[in-house]
Amino acid sequence: MKLSQNGWVVIAGLGPGNEALVTQEVRDAIGEATDIVGYIPYVKRIAPREGLTLHATDNRVEVDRATHALEMAAEGKRVVVVSSGDPGVFAMASAVFEALENNAESKPEWLDLEIRVLPGITAMLAAAAAIGAPLGHDFAAINLSDNLKPWSLIEKRLQLVGEAGLAMAFYNPRSKSRPHQFARALEILREACGADTLITFARDVTKPGQELLTVPLKDATPEMADMRTVVIVGNRDTRRVGNYVYTPRYAAEG
Numbered sequence: 001m002k003l004s005q006n007g008w009v010v011i012a013g014l015g016p017g018n019e020a021l022v023t024q025e026v027r028d029a030i031g032e033a034t035d036i037v038g039y040i041p042y043v044k045r046i047a048p049r050e051g052l053t054l055h056a057t058d059n060r061v062e063v064d065r066a067t068h069a070l071e072m073a074a075e076g077k078r079v080v081v082v083s084s085g086d087p088g089v090f091a092m093a094s095a096v097f098e099a100l101e102n103n104a105e106s107k108p109e110w111l112d113l114e115i116r117v118l119p120g121i122t123a124m125l126a127a128a129a130a131i132g133a134p135l136g137h138d139f140a141a142i143n144l145s146d147n148l149k150p151w152s153l154i155e156k157r158l159q160l161v162g163e164a165g166l167a168m169a170f171y172n173p174r175s176k177s178r179p180h181q182f183a184r185a186l187e188i189l190r191e192a193c194g195a196d197t198l199i200t201f202a203r204d205v206t207k208p209g210q211e212l213l214t215v216p217l218k219d220a221t222p223e224m225a226d227m228r229t230v231v232i233v234g235n236r237d238t239r240r241v242g243n244y245v246y247t248p249r250y251a252a253e254g
């Protein structure tokens with residue numbers, strides 16, 4: 001990909017952790033960047049070099065970070081905003097467009113900046129591949145954090161998606177600040193999907209120390225998940241074959 005010499009913003013996915021899973025176009029963009037913006041653990045993955053400024057922030061307000069990236073690009077800098085996994089999955093790409101929209105009247109010139117989203121391998125796909133093919137049929141990806149939406153909406157979606165017979169992948173499943181919520185999520189899932197449905201806890205996928213655990217929902221406990229875990233719940237047809245877990249590509253009428 002040839003990038004222009006004017007300022008630009010690239011929102012790049014670094015994949016789930018293993019450096020071999022960073023795409024070549026993301027490497028190229030980082031190689032051409034003057035500035036890297038992102039949450040501390042993601043920026044740590046970028047090798048420092050002359051001419052590259054690393055802006056690692058602990059700030060959880062993603063739109064502020066995105067606004068900073070746009071400001072720098074407007075000054076002519078080549079800015080890469082890094083996310084883990086894919087930048088469009090519960091990550092920075094939406095935040096950049098939100099910042100663009102918020103400033104559309106005061107900074108209309110930002111609308112002409114070159115902004116590109118470079119995809120990465122999202123956690124659920126790396127986790128699915130690590131255990132077999134649990135997302136081989138229809139599925140939904142759900143963020144279990146109630147930072148940006150009410151918990152009541154999460155409960156409603158779990159219920160309806162479970163009843164619809166879709167497999168599910170959960171991001172941000174369980175944080176210390178809301179330990180009871182994931183227990184409640186498991187309760188809803190047992191009811192909506194059936195207690196024998198398989199659930200997989202995939203922790204630190206593709207990183208050293210990767211952990212994979214698959215149990216039926218009836219044996220799942222909240223402690224099996226933390227914020228470094230992506231959780232995959234199968235549909236009623238999801239099954240084991242040997243050491244693998246897979247979901248057939250067909251489904252009977254619901």
Ligand code: SAH
Pocket residue numbers: 016017083084085086087088089090091121122123124170171172173202203204205206207226227228229230231
């Ligand atoms: N944009 C990221 C998701 C950010 S939300 C992506 O596409 O993967 C952060 C959540 O992603 C974590 O709480 C966890 O649920 C999941 N996650 C990210 N990397 C992971 C990994 N290597 N192993 C397991 N889960 C991971």
